[in-house]
Amino acid sequence: xxxYLTRRLIIAVITLLTIMTLLFLLLDFMPGxxxxxxxxxxxxxxxxxxxxxxxxxxxxxYKQFMYHVIFEGDFGVSYTIEKNANVSDMLSKRLPLSIxxxxxxxxxxSVVGVILASVAAxxxxxxxxxxxxxxxxxxxxxxxxxxxxxxxYFLGYKLTKATGISFFPLTFDLYAPxxxxxxxxxxxxxxxxxxxxxxxxxxxxxxxGSDYVMLAEAKGLSANxxxxxxxxxxxxxxVVTVLGPLTVSLMTGSLVxxxxxxxxxxxxxxxxxISVNDFNVIIAISFFYSIFYIVMQLxxxxxxxxxxxxxxxxxxxx
Amino acid sequence: MAQLQQxxxxxxxxxxxxxxxxxxxxxxSFWKEVFLRFRENRGAVIGIILIIFVSFMAFVGPYMNAxxxxxxxxxxxxxxxxxxxxxQLGILDGERNGKNVYEDKGLTDIYYWFGTDNLxxxxxxxxxxxxxxxxYIALLAVxxxxxxxxxxxxxxxxxxxSLDLAMQRFIxxxxxxxxxxxxxxxxxxxxxxxxxxxxxLVITGWIGMSRVVRSQVLKLKELDFILASKTMGASTSTxxxxxxxxxxxxxxxxxxxxSVPNAIFYESFLAFIGLGLQPPLASLGxxxxxxxxxxxxxxxxxxxxxxxxxxxxxxxxxxADGLRDAFDPKMKQQ
Numbered sequence: 316x317x318x319y320l321t322r323r324l325i326i327a328v329i330t331l332l333t334i335m336t337l338l339f340l341l342l343d344f345m346p347g348x349x350x351x352x353x354x355x356x357x358x359x360x361x362x363x364x365x366x367x368x369x370x371x372x373x374x375x376x377y378k379q380f381m382y383h384v385i386f387e388g389d390f391g392v393s394y395t396i397e398k399n400a401n402v403s404d405m406l407s408k409r410l411p412l413s414i415x416x417x418x419x420x421x422x423x424x425s426v427v428g429v430i431l432a433s434v435a436a437x438x439x440x441x442x443x444x445x446x447x448x449x450x451x452x453x454x455x456x457x458x459x460x461x462x463x464x465x466x467x468y469f470l471g472y473k474l475t476k477a478t479g480i481s482f483f484p485l486t487f488d489l490y491a492p493x494x495x496x497x498x499x500x501x502x503x504x505x506x507x508x509x510x511x512x513x514x515x516x517x518x519x520x521x522x523x524g525s526d527y528v529m530l531a532e533a534k535g536l537s538a539n540x541x542x543x544x545x546x547x548x549x550x551x552x553x554v555v556t557v558l559g560p561l562t563v564s565l566m567t568g569s570l571v572x573x574x575x576x577x578x579x580x581x582x583x584x585x586x587x588x589i590s591v592n593d594f595n596v597i598i599a600i601s602f603f604y605s606i607f608y609i610v611m612q613l614x615x616x617x618x619x620x621x622x623x624x625x626x627x628x629x630x631x632x633x
Numbered sequence: 634m635a636q637l638q639q640x641x642x643x644x645x646x647x648x649x650x651x652x653x654x655x656x657x658x659x660x661x662s663f664w665k666e667v668f669l670r671f672r673e674n675r676g677a678v679i680g681i682i683l684i685i686f687v688s689f690m691a692f693v694g695p696y697m698n699a700x701x702x703x704x705x706x707x708x709x710x711x712x713x714x715x716x717x718x719x720x721q722l723g724i725l726d727g728e729r730n731g732k733n734v735y736e737d738k739g740l741t742d743i744y745y746w747f748g749t750d751n752l753x754x755x756x757x758x759x760x761x762x763x764x765x766x767x768x769y770i771a772l773l774a775v776x777x778x779x780x781x782x783x784x785x786x787x788x789x790x791x792x793x794x795s796l797d798l799a800m801q802r803f804i805x806x807x808x809x810x811x812x813x814x815x816x817x818x819x820x821x822x823x824x825x826x827x828x829x830x831x832x833x834l835v836i837t838g839w840i841g842m843s844r845v846v847r848s849q850v851l852k853l854k855e856l857d858f859i860l861a862s863k864t865m866g867a868s869t870s871t872x873x874x875x876x877x878x879x880x881x882x883x884x885x886x887x888x889x890x891x892s893v894p895n896a897i898f899y900e901s902f903l904a905f906i907g908l909g910l911q912p913p914l915a916s917l918g919x920x921x922x923x924x925x926x927x928x929x930x931x932x933x934x935x936x937x938x939x940x941x942x943x944x945x946x947x948x949x950x951x952x953a954d955g956l957r958d959a960f961d962p963k964m965k966q967q
Binding site: 325327329330331333334337338341342344452453455456457458460461464468472563566567571572574575585586589590592597601604605608609612 | 791803806809810812814818820821894898899906907908921925932935939941943946947950951954
């Protein structure tokens with residue numbers, strides 16, 4: 316296990332360094348520049364380059380940049396979005412909001428998905444089963460941003476117009492974070508619901524048909540115990556594997572959801588940064604996405620090994 | 634000795650008139666069986682029909698009226714849908730808030746089937762032109778899966794050894810990079826557009842497929858029929874093309890069908906946030922973004938692209954489900 320973890324950690328570090336280097340080099344060699352403003356004269360541009368140290372040779376800047384990032388967690392300053400603001404400060408303000416909505420969506424989606432799947436598998440071929448299938452197919456087929464638009468239009472706009480009371484604000488209100496995070500969370504969680512429900516239903520049906528559940532029934536356990544202790548718990552194990560792809564979809568989803576609802580999170584910031592060539596912000600956010608993604612993958616693999624000892628055995632046997 | 638052999642020589646008897654072929658239990662080939670099972674699946678058949686319909690409309694639709702995807706008519710902005718024939722029934726008759734917008738503007742014999750957008754462009758033409766982008770992306774996703782993904786997995790799994798090790802480490806690093814970051818890179822270097830999306834798909838779209846193919850190859854190559862082929866002197870290319878490929882092809886088809894809706898979603902999502910195709914070019918994501926800007930006042934603009942997008946993704950999901958059940962009937966019984 317320790318050998319496996321060390322190997323994974325080394326690969327994670329290599330991946331991160333590769334990403335950082337690639338981003339740094341590509342951003343440097345690309346034609347665009349944060350100071351593309353036509354109003355700037357050539358001499359002003361030279362001054363700006365000097366001010367931010369962009370006139371130094373690239374090898375020197377690369378060393379400086381990596382040194383600051385690795386040892387000080389400092390990504391430099393923003394060039395265009397918030398002039399001269401420290402990127403790390405900008406992120407630390409926005410990151411909690413993005414993470415909160417992402418986690419809320421993940422939690423809501425998993426719980427609803429598991430409930431739907433359990434009902435569907437226990438009452439196989441009933442109306443509930445069909446309903447779950449329909450929900451999961453629709454949830455996978457309709458992009459989360461379309462859901463967001465629909466929710467915003469019907470619950471945010473039409474409902475307010477019809478009743479005169481604003482249940483859910485159209486755009487994110489920093490002073491009412493809970494109320495205004497309801498719609499984004501629901502929109503973001505639809506994909507999670509669909510994926511978890513779909514995956515878990517298949518698993519649960521298989522578990523219910525297995526010998527050990529029959530044994531549990533045969534030795535006279537109560538229906539509740541058979542369902543919760545023996546069936547659902549075992550069916551949950553493989554669901555852990557879909558958490559990886561789900562985090563990816565949550566990350567991409569957050570980009571649009573934040574845009575639709577006007578949430579000041581990092582997804583929205585990334586889109587803005589790309590359009591105005593704010594290099595340091597782009598690098599910093601990509602770095603955070605990558606770290607988050609890599610840590611999540613590692614966490615899932617380790618968790619999987621802990622929950623299901625068979626995986627460890629088969630990995631050791633290879 | 635020679636005499637003895639002659640005495641034991643066998644006589645040849647014609648058997649053709651004695652043999653009876655059992656017509657009733659005629660063997661069905663694997664692919665025919667798959668096809669028959671697929672045909673049974675109502676959802677998948679509907680999905681196929683819808684995909685064919687949408688693709689057909691994507692190619693024919695833009696030529697069905699005189700407008701092009703970027704021709705603007707200043708006096709025709711934000712018109713609601715109006716369809717000849719249907720307008721007598723009271724639906725799609727160009728009315729908004731109880732008033733006929735067309736007649737208010739004096740446009741009695743002008744029809745925009747999906748309406749127009751805020752620049753006076755025909756939404757019918759734009760929607761179907763945009764659908765072409767999604768269909769191109771769908772094809773691209775399949776091609777990437779089939780060639781890069783399958784090739785990588787086959788080579789890595791079949792040759793094995795240190796090459797496999799190196800190739801797997803490379804994948805491990807590549808899959809550690811979120812594809813959002815990869816798209817960001819391409820968008821910055823190449824500017825937003827269809828090229829950067831295509832390249833991002835080429836870089837990341839095949840990893841899942843190559844993993845599946847590799848694990849299948851690793852499993853299959855230990856089996857006896859491969860050993861038999863090798864013993865009979867089959868070359869590497871014969872082994873891969875004739876023995877391994879047919880056995881994993883079902884999985885490959887299923888996987889690539891499942892990657893299609895993902896790719897379509899990805900393109901539309903990038904276009905929606907402004908990192909994909911740029912207006913006046915049309916893609917479903919661009920159109921949805923256009924419609925979203927004026928959703929509160931003119932909700933008709935967003936409806937066609939949303940519906941086509943949802944229809945396409947739904948159909949591809951249904952077909953992929955149907956194919957999975959057809960190739961692996963064990964899963965269907967559950």
